[in-house]
Amino acid sequence: MMRWFSEWWRGGTPVVEPASARDALRLAQLHGQSFAHGWGEGEFEAMLGERNTLVHRLRLGRKVIGFAVSRIGADEAEILSIAVDQAYRGRGLSRMLLMTHLGHLAGRGVRTIFLEVEENNQPARRLYDRTGFVVVGRRERYYKQPNGEQLNALLMRRDLS
Numbered sequence: 001m002m003r004w005f006s007e008w009w010r011g012g013t014p015v016v017e018p019a020s021a022r023d024a025l026r027l028a029q030l031h032g033q034s035f036a037h038g039w040g041e042g043e044f045e046a047m048l049g050e051r052n053t054l055v056h057r058l059r060l061g062r063k064v065i066g067f068a069v070s071r072i073g074a075d076e077a078e079i080l081s082i083a084v085d086q087a088y089r090g091r092g093l094s095r096m097l098l099m100t101h102l103g104h105l106a107g108r109g110v111r112t113i114f115l116e117v118e119e120n121n122q123p124a125r126r127l128y129d130r131t132g133f134v135v136v137g138r139r140e141r142y143y144k145q146p147n148g149e150q151l152n153a154l155l156m157r158r159d160l161s
Helices: 002-011 021-034 041-048 092-108 121-128
Strands: 014-018 053-060 063-073 076-084 114-119 134-142 149-157
Touching: 002 092, 014 076, 014 121, 021 053, 021 076, 021 114, 041 053, 053 076, 053 134, 076 092, 092 121, 092 149, 114 134, 121 149
Parallel strands: 076 114
Antiparallel strands: 014 053, 053 063, 063 076, 114 149, 134 149
16 A cells, blocks of 8 residues: 555646647557557547547646546537556546546536446446446447457446436
8 A cells, every 4th residue: 555655646646637739649649558449649639629529638747647538419428538547557546537527527517428338348347337327228249359359338327417
């Protein structure tokens, strides 16, 4: 416990804040290390420029170590992606990032949030279960892996109001 705390302390205090176009390359790097089909810098630049897209970065000291991206439509939103650098996982930072992001969505009038998660992604499933999301559907063979394997997606929902 003390070792973890001292490592965290040396890195600085974790902060969740709005991302900017300057973060696009780093967000693309984090996405690429976290998902089989990474989004490029240009895709992040485009999302950061959209009024209906909310992008937060998770910063530890000066280092961006995570992000959350959602697209808003009326009083609903969909989490498009959330990721934390592999070296910083298992410390509760993804929960902090997600809960802060959800608070900002609620502040924009979002009442219901949806997401899709790969069925076998246990860390993500635990995060979403622990933060009030429930499974409302399933898409068979939705995710295509580089090796050709097709994995199921679970549709999850959480009410914010």
